[in-house]
Amino acid sequence: MGKISVAVLGATGMIGQRFIQLLEDHPYFELGGLYASERSDGKKLSDVLKVRDHRFQDETLEMRIETLTNKAVANGNRIAFSGIPSEMAKETEAELADLGVAVFSNAGSHRMRPDVPLLIPEVNPEHIMAVRDQSTFPNGGFIVTNANCSTTGIAPPLKALDESYGLQFVSVSTYQALSGAGYPGVPSLDAVGNVIPYIGGEEEKMETEILKMLGEYQNGKFIYSQFTMLANCARVPVIDGHLESMVVKMREAPELDDLIETLSGFKGHLQGLKLPTAPERPIIVRSENNRPQPALDAFAGEPSRARGMAVTVGRVRRNEDYYKLFALSHNTLRGGAGGSVINAELALAKKLL
Amino acid sequence: MGKISVAVLGATGMIGQRFIQLLEDHPYFELGGLYASERSDGKKLSDVLKVRDHRFQDETLEMRIETLTNKAVANGNRIAFSGIPSEMAKETEAELADLGVAVFSNAGSHRMRPDVPLLIPEVNPEHIMAVRDQSTFPNGGFIVTNANCSTTGIAPPLKALDESYGLQFVSVSTYQALSGAGYPGVPSLDAVGNVIPYIGGEEEKMETEILKMLGEYQNGKFIYSQFTMLANCARVPVIDGHLESMVVKMREAPELDDLIETLSGFKGHLQGLKLPTAPERPIIVRSENNRPQPALDAFAGEPSRARGMAVTVGRVRRNEDYYKLFALSHNTLRGGAGGSVINAELALAKKLL
């Protein structure tokens, strides 16, 4: 069987270029087109390169950007991986789905819709079946969304804890990387040697999205999970990798060793599906006393196709009924492009494509 | 009356050099000597300069460092401002107090002693009377300590909230500056573009020191405050200024406006004493949505002698019974040298010197 042709929307941005990286030599998908605004039309990827420490192949760097129009995208691509801004995504993604395209999106615009799954294959794979109910899109198109990047990084450990002990209270403070703001994003005069304790809309997203993801999909409806979720979000001068401090209280109060074993033993709910971009261990628990760190752990995940797809957890401590830990994830891989690619792999495995 | 001669211990370090800055032209104190290890003996301050953005006067830069011996310090100095490492401070500071010197210390070694005050004049000035009970030091010497820098930054707002509404639960995540680790401190290969979610002993200090400071001193004993205090500490690539995210639950659940007014109206408990290094407003509440920031708020505090001595609070939000906010303080001024200088000013005002 031939590979499925896919379009990358927003190919000049931080998420878009991570899509391109993950789709080089992908076993199921092949790059059918790189799309961005008219301003970049005809430029080579090498001319608009944003992602650091890239290892793009020379021939990928020679690929040309095309102007994003729905018609161009829908013509020949079964899938659109979307890294475009939310304000633009709302309309564009819906139109593409109307045209029969399966859209896997990083944008926030459709996440909380009652007919759109907010999906992490290891956490809530059954939510993907909501796309069958997306009657809005009659031509075989649909929309699947990722969670916001800081929510994604804590979702696997929270899922593991919730199903074992029952979450009651979660308080998270984030140390978020600059790439999460896109390009040009945060001015360097604000970022260098500084921390900005504000990311527009982020706390609200974190406090709602996690409840949808840890909830259930039954009879065509999402039933939200119920626990207290508090978020304080801040931007730090790190390029890639969101670190998050977590305080958790649960209905049960396990021994610390039990809790650590629950986290490190979490396999996700892929029930034997081998998704190429899925890490063997979705949660890696480190015992060193100064980990996880963005510099050392952002690219966690094996095999090599899953680099940057594992969440690293460390410094797990207990203080009476409260448990404290730090979690780290690569915000534009696990929390961005990689999340959408793995969602598409799940859709394929579930024969929705 | 002449000025009181004071010694600075640890004059080659980050705290020591902030002492020197605060003591240039001080109305009550004058620099009697700069002390450090033998390695720096005879060097000029300009040769061992560490503090950035300094505005030292040329003649201060010409001052010479002397080798720290207790005899040299005690000979002629009524006060020692100590910025030496804890492991060394334990013995040195006790010996100096024995020799009749009033020691105002940043080190952790004596903080939790039952006869030593852990003092912030605006928060618990009555604790200073514990020095009268320091029978250990018969010659008029005594030890007064600052809290650890990250505890100091949250103490004024927590005091304000505690006395108005009764603290029950506090969870803090820190974004701590590099200067807090002293010099050479954190290697740049660990710090640049990274966050390190670990500062040895810091969380334990935060979880105990605040309870001593918000407690009472009665009948010669410290009675600790009682509430749940949780800390997650991390180091960020910022030079000066500790940012801290806070989640607070109290016995009462005030309107958000009331709570903000309680914070911004907090005057401290100086009962009319005019301490030169005390800021007019110990807590400054900002309404902009992206403050406080280390880059913009580290030097908050008026009048000019109190620059860096105010705590800036911002992003005060409510989520049902929980309140969220960010606090920022200059860790080597408010949380370091400035804390000791103001403690000495209080001691003087209380006629303990």
Place this chain on the structure above:
Amino acid sequence: MGKISVAVLGATGMIGQRFIQLLEDHPYFELGGLYASERSDGKKLSDVLKVRDHRFQDETLEMRIETLTNKAVANGNRIAFSGIPSEMAKETEAELADLGVAVFSNAGSHRMRPDVPLLIPEVNPEHIMAVRDQSTFPNGGFIVTNANCSTTGIAPPLKALDESYGLQFVSVSTYQALSGAGYPGVPSLDAVGNVIPYIGGEEEKMETEILKMLGEYQNGKFIYSQFTMLANCARVPVIDGHLESMVVKMREAPELDDLIETLSGFKGHLQGLKLPTAPERPIIVRSENNRPQPALDAFAGEPSRARGMAVTVGRVRRNEDYYKLFALSHNTLRGGAGGSVINAELALAKKLL
């Protein structure tokens, strides 16, 4: 005599806010108005604060920004200190001069005009007399410009060397701070942990402006200096302070000690004029082997009003006929707002105001 009322143009920017800082409590000038684009109209300085480590007085932070119109500025202000972008400055500054305002500008648009001085009081004070010849502006208005910030930092040492030994060849590589690009300026994703070897138009400016400044003004004409001047410009992740490596060859080849003495003994050509913002020593030569550094030397200059106005030189070495050194200057003080303020002070001393 009352103080002269002055307007600050571009009060929301990096240069504009340094103007405000230097004009707080200035002995000759007082702030008559803060002007910026309509977008900021009515905002307080505290709402648009950009400059780090500021020590603005509370009442200054309460000042309101007004919309910049030439009429508003000219109405009541004898002087306009201009920190607006070059593309806008060309017309605005000329119109203000037409309206009788003395414009002291940081913008590049008028620098190379044959009737406009490119002025550093310590280097070429006699050039200021060109304003008498600015027949273009009949109502007592005129334009005086600063050099570009990286040129300013090397002008004093080059002047000292030129008049003593005769410059033949100068090659400079810059390590330029982010504040030089204004706000928002360089995206943090480009700046953090990176160097960008390109600053648009900067090398061309450096290679021409220095020749005008080190040249002469005779009979109403600027006669350019003649030597080979080569510049390589790069942006580094530093907030304030341009560092520049220099390689110099001269007609004479002095002993290294002589050359150092020539630099440190340079007094500038102020002929006894006491300008409030002029540093006592325009060039400070440091002998430590790792100076000058932006972090430690950006604020060099005494007395306190002249902080950030001295150029610090270090690592002076000789390699046969070539001399190597590093120079550092504060790019938005010495190389920006401070340069214009001191130019205005000279104009006043020369009775041109």
Place this chain on the structure above:
Amino acid sequence: MGKISVAVLGATGMIGQRFIQLLEDHPYFELGGLYASERSDGKKLSDVLKVRDHRFQDETLEMRIETLTNKAVANGNRIAFSGIPSEMAKETEAELADLGVAVFSNAGSHRMRPDVPLLIPEVNPEHIMAVRDQSTFPNGGFIVTNANCSTTGIAPPLKALDESYGLQFVSVSTYQALSGAGYPGVPSLDAVGNVIPYIGGEEEKMETEILKMLGEYQNGKFIYSQFTMLANCARVPVIDGHLESMVVKMREAPELDDLIETLSGFKGHLQGLKLPTAPERPIIVRSENNRPQPALDAFAGEPSRARGMAVTVGRVRRNEDYYKLFALSHNTLRGGAGGSVINAELALAKKLL
């Protein structure tokens, strides 16, 4: 034929860990042992991880560090790749060579010896024959050294220019990464938001090593090249990747296009040898106006085994008889571990192993 067993000396350091990275799955070599000081004996690589953005395989991370003794290294390893500090390397490397080990070293201690080649295969491969004359080491052992990292980055372009046009004058200013100082290296309080215009011994190395490398090896002697070489070295807050500004004057003054073609067409002098770690194009010339940058170009080089082994050149400009350009190279790959690995590959191809 089986793979050659190799030892990595200094496996806990920045260079040592790049060796390990390059030797994972190497076609000719296999890791025989990781050696470091006794302090790390028995630790796993994952416990002492320093290199950022690593992609180590899980099993490599489990490898154990052993205490470095010459006997242990020589027992079973034909090759030692050395990333130990120079002061220790002098004796250790000579002893290992005595014991019959082929030492490929990054240390400076043996570079300028009259019987030791300072080797870059693309630049001066014939120098390797000097090892035959190393009569000092009778048992088949020898020492081959890399140049210092900042010299290595400019050697290929200077070689290309020298052989085409004849170098007369070269002036270089460096923007050197923190990893070049090793670990712990530069304190973060000195590095963040700062530039340090001093790297001990670096300028002297640059001004001599390049002359040896661009010289000839004839009749058992190195004949040094003759041109003026001037270096100004500075450390910038970048993790990996040395940027260098260059000013060059040559006996001929080619058209700019010719010079660019000379650089981009440079193939090196490998005469058909296919060394696995050699990049197809040793010099990549970029035409974008803001390249090369450490963030985007440090990993230049194809095929994938040669990532980080190409030198990227950009902003090639002419100013009369002078040519200006920027060069960038990965200081711990091309300028460190990669340089030694490729030297060993050359030795193998030349049947010296």
